[in-house]
Amino acid sequence: NVDSFKCVGCRSFSALAELPDTHQxxxxxxxxxxxxxxxxxxxxxxxxHAFPLKQVxxxxxxxxxxxxxxxxxxxxxxxYLAYSLAVEEISRGCASTGCVVSVNNSxxxxxxxxxxxxxxKTEWITPFTTGEKVGCFALSEPGNGSDAxxxxxxxxxxxxxxxxxxxxxxxxxxxxxxxxVVFATTDKKLKHKGISAFLIPMPHPGxxxxxxxxxxxxxxxxxANIILEDCRVPLGNMLxxxxxGFKIAMQTLDSGRIGxxxxxxGIAQASLDCAADYAHKRIAFGAPIGKLQAVxxxxxxxxxxxxxxxxxxxxxxxxxxxxxxxTKVKISLDALVVLFASxxxxxxxxxxxKVSFIYLCVFxxxx
Amino acid sequence: xxxxxxxxNIFSTFHLKTWSRSACQCxxxxxxxxxxSSVVTDGVKHSMNPFCEIAVEEAVKxxxxxxxxxxxxxSCGPQQAQETIRTALAMGAxxxxxxxxxxxxxxxxxxxxxxxxxxxxxxxxxxxxxILGKQAIDDDCNQTGQMTAALLDWPQGTFASxxxxxxxxxxxVREIDGGLETIMISSPAVITADLRLNTPRYATLPNIxxxxxxxxxxxxxADLGVDLxxxxxxxxxxxxxQREAGVKVETVDDLVSKLKDAGRL
Numbered sequence: 001n002v003d004s005f006k007c008v009g010c011r012s013f014s015a016l017a018e019l020p021d022t023h024q025x026x027x028x029x030x031x032x033x034x035x036x037x038x039x040x041x042x043x044x045x046x047x048x049h050a051f052p053l054k055q056v057x058x059x060x061x062x063x064x065x066x067x068x069x070x071x072x073x074x075x076x077x078x079x080y081l082a083y084s085l086a087v088e089e090i091s092r093g094c095a096s097t098g099c100v101v102s103v104n105n106s107x108x109x110x111x112x113x114x115x116x117x118x119x120x121k122t123e124w125i126t127p128f129t130t131g132e133k134v135g136c137f138a139l140s141e142p143g144n145g146s147d148a149x150x151x152x153x154x155x156x157x158x159x160x161x162x163x164x165x166x167x168x169x170x171x172x173x174x175x176x177x178x179x180x181v182v183f184a185t186t187d188k189k190l191k192h193k194g195i196s197a198f199l200i201p202m203p204h205p206g207x208x209x210x211x212x213x214x215x216x217x218x219x220x221x222x223x224a225n226i227i228l229e230d231c232r233v234p235l236g237n238m239l240x241x242x243x244x245g246f247k248i249a250m251q252t253l254d255s256g257r258i259g260x261x262x263x264x265x266g267i268a269q270a271s272l273d274c275a276a277d278y279a280h281k282r283i284a285f286g287a288p289i290g291k292l293q294a295v296x297x298x299x300x301x302x303x304x305x306x307x308x309x310x311x312x313x314x315x316x317x318x319x320x321x322x323x324x325x326x327t328k329v330k331i332s333l334d335a336l337v338v339l340f341a342s343x344x345x346x347x348x349x350x351x352x353x354k355v356s357f358i359y360l361c362v363f364x365x366x367x
Numbered sequence: 368x369x370x371x372x373x374x375x376n377i378f379s380t381f382h383l384k385t386w387s388r389s390a391c392q393c394x395x396x397x398x399x400x401x402x403x404s405s406v407v408t409d410g411v412k413h414s415m416n417p418f419c420e421i422a423v424e425e426a427v428k429x430x431x432x433x434x435x436x437x438x439x440x441x442s443c444g445p446q447q448a449q450e451t452i453r454t455a456l457a458m459g460a461x462x463x464x465x466x467x468x469x470x471x472x473x474x475x476x477x478x479x480x481x482x483x484x485x486x487x488x489x490x491x492x493x494x495x496x497x498i499l500g501k502q503a504i505d506d507d508c509n510q511t512g513q514m515t516a517a518l519l520d521w522p523q524g525t526f527a528s529x530x531x532x533x534x535x536x537x538x539x540v541r542e543i544d545g546g547l548e549t550i551m552i553s554s555p556a557v558i559t560a561d562l563r564l565n566t567p568r569y570a571t572l573p574n575i576x577x578x579x580x581x582x583x584x585x586x587x588x589a590d591l592g593v594d595l596x597x598x599x600x601x602x603x604x605x606x607x608x609q610r611e612a613g614v615k616v617e618t619v620d621d622l623v624s625k626l627k628d629a630g631r632l
Contacts, residue, residue, distance in 0.1 A: 022575050024450070025457055028414065029570050063572030076572035086572075 060131015091266025418500025
């Protein structure tokens with residue numbers, strides 16, 4: 001079982017030496033939290049599809065659920081590098097919890113922080129900083145994911161209300177969220193410039209949830225459809241200017257990708273540590289298999305890949321923090337995210353550790 | 368196996384000083400140096416001794432209850448000791464003192480030298496309470512607290528699982544072999560923290576940021592008039608003997624006679 005291994009990757013911690021003091025302490029704090037509070041329960045959360053409510057509340061108390069939010073709004077007031085470190089360490093302990101942290105920070109709070117009015121920030125961010133409430137991000141639809149400009153969910157104005165109709169799909173945290181950012185077409189003729197963003201509390205009349213998807217992983221947080229049927233919200237619930245929805249979505253996802261990459265890093269590191277530990281212990285042909293060069297090569301290759309991905313993630317975070325463009329770096333991150341997500345799937349899903357290890361080695365040959 | 372390096376103690380006035388020790392993290396493979404002089408510490412990650420974390424937590428809790436005014440975190444050691452002090456600051460200590468000890472002095476730094484430093488600092492800072500972890504998890508000495516109290520001629524409440532202020536006295540519940548012992552001691556006093564005293568908090572992110580601005584003073588042992596010469600000489604460090612295969616016997620009589628042969632009975 002993945003949740004019972006011990007960390008042996010001490011050498012990979014050498015990167016800690018280059019980070020500023022505060023970031024090192026933050027990283028260590030999150031690592032301690034993950035080791036003590038998350039790793040022991042990760043397997044159970046996964047099996048039972050149980051949302052880690054207590055742990056999310058504890059993380060909220062630490063400030064991890066709203067890392068970039070300024071202190072006056074209830075957040076931790078830290079930078080994106082700190083956020084990536086925190087998400088990586090949390091994900092190392094439990095990937096689902098890392099996902100909840102990442103979605104709340106980047107995808108829900110992110111757009112409100114950047115595009116919201118002061119009243120919207122107080123109403124829609126502050127209660128979501130403590131871990132008591134989490135938010136979600138509803139962009140994808142059954143008919144479109146990558147082609148976000150083709151949103152078929154519509155919003156029409158009726159008096160002093162917006163009325164939304166449509167279905168959003170694959171929404172992470174949906175069943176556990178207290179609010180969502182929804183993207184809907186307000187002016188079809190303007191195509192992707194006719195999409196706007198809306199804030200909707202959950203539960204809310206006219207908003208219902210589809211069945212929870214039975215996923216291959218990240219099972220402790222829900223993924224489901226959000227169905228809007230004449231869902232009415234006040235005019236003040238529009239986020240940003242009318243027609244700015246597509247821009248808001250794309251910018252949010254740019255930052256969100258750094259969070260997802262950090263998640264994938266945490267998972268990859270945990271997988272690597274698990275594999276290395278197994279290599280030390282599994283005896284075959286009279287010696288631990290870690291003594292065989294072929295196994296050593298694979299572990300070394302994986303280590304290089306994880307370190308490179310980590311530095312790429314940090315670079316993206318640092319560029320974002322200094323307000324420089326980071327889209328190109330982000331694209332490389334996308335590829336890495338997919339890579340590591342698959343890696344994790346192989347390691348966690350397979351009940352037999354031996355088989356897991358074999359797949360890990362096989363997978364590493366693709367790097 | 369654990370190896371822990373020396374860390375910080377926290378004093379408090381009504382002023383609390385806590386001494387926290389940094390130590391190697393668990394999960395490290397510990398190796399003995401080729402010359403059998405000590406264990407290898409290069410490249411081994413150190414972090415705060417768990418009993419010291421408990422001591423810091425107790426200090427911060429007392430301050431939150433407004434029973435003490437200021438928490439000062441102290442550590443003796445090389446540059447890295449500052450990291451441990453910062454962690455204590457992030458948990459809520461007000462300021463830090465780093466007593467710089469490095470090189471050969473650091474290798475021979477033991478409980479007696481540390482207690483001398485602690486005693487000198489407690490007097491200088493006019494501390495009313497000194498809280499330490501009961502022992503470090505690398506050398507398991509369990510001496511620093513007791514020696515500090517002796518040098519200061521202060522009462523001590525060691526292996527504390529509960530600390531409460533009762534008028535001008537301090538009630539300490541101690542975990543002892545026979546069970547729990549409750550004592551009343553007057554301040555100023557030295558207390559050492561045991562496992563069940565509390566559960567240390569995780570530093571919150573805003574506190575980690577604030578810790579950056581808190582002051583850490585640098586002090587040398589010579590400034591405190593402390594002589595670091597060790598009275599102990601480590602002759603040799605060896606790994607525990609490799610576990611050998613056991614022997615199976617058929618009857619209890621065989622077992623008894625084998626034990627007698629081996630000189631165990």
